[in-house]
Amino acid sequence: MMATADEREDGAAGEAAAGDPASDGAPREAHGEGAGESGEPTADRTGGEDATPTEPPSLSYDDCFDLLSNHRRRYALHYLQQCGQEVALGELTDQVAAWENGVDVNAVSPAQRKRVYTSLQQVHLPRMDDLDVVAFDEEGRVVLGPAVDDLDVYLEVVREDDVPWSAFYLSLAVVNAALxxxxxxxxPGLAAVPEVGWMLFVLTTFLVAALAHVYLARTEMRLGRGDRPPDRRSA
Structure with a gap:
């Protein structure tokens, strides 16, 4: 069976950390601001006092889909949006590991924590830092970056016994068309109600469905809203 994108990406971090005894708790190596790929210092992204103002970074559709395709990145963004302030890597690790394993934060095992810590430190946070979705420094502090606004989308999470909204609207249209x-x-039996009455009924069904969709999209199905990430609320 082929490995999923999550497994390949997180597995690479695990292999890289296998021979690193400090990977379970040591601060990350310098990344992003202040260090380039060769380890040499690079210019500060924010520039000095004389820096020319620039427009906020913008993510491409490919970047958005790539970032949201991994559950650990989604969980990290969800927690950062919940907090709305700077978070320590250790705290973020504990919460992501708890959601991933469906347990309380206090019940996360050392092995579970180490796996999540390593992948966040070496793969996911550097990736999001490169795109300005988060700012992640060498002291292990994480905060949302300016490009996170481009990820202000909702995730349509469907349980096994539910149907997606697209299928729901199609079914509603078919039923109303038949009516x-x-x-x-x-x-016989339907002619007793005037045609205008049936037209109002059809419009009302779509209006109620649309209002319910908007409400759920802005509350239950959006990152940063609710106690748990959208795809963990059915767990």
Whole structure:
């Protein structure tokens, strides 16, 4: 069976950390600001006092889908948006590991914590830092970056016994079309209600469905809203 994108990405971090005895708690190596790929200092992203103002960074669609395709990145962003302030890497690790394993923060095992810590430190946070979605420094402090606004989207999470909204709207349209067709054909029992009444009924069903969709999209299905990430609320 082929490995998923999450497994390949997180597995690479695990292999890289296998021979690193400090990977379970040591601060990360310098990354992003202040250090380039060769280890040499680079210019500060924010510039000095004379730096020319620039527009906020913008993510491409590919970047957005790539970042949100990994559950650890989604969980990290969810927690950072909940907090709304700087968070220590250790605290972020504990919460992501708890959500990932479906346990309380206090019940996270050392092995579970180490796996998440290593992948966040070596893969996910550097990736998001490169795109200005978060700012991650060598002291292990994490805070949301300016590009996070481009990820202000909701994730449509569907349980096994539910249907996606697209299928729901299609089903609603089919039912209403059949109803209107029956009225136009003069099916007994339906003619007692005026045609305008049926038209209002059809419009009302779509209006109620749309309002429910908007409410859920802005509350239950969006990163940073609710106690747990959207894809963990059915767990």
């Amino acid at each position: 209107v067709g029956s009225v136009l054909l003069g099916v």
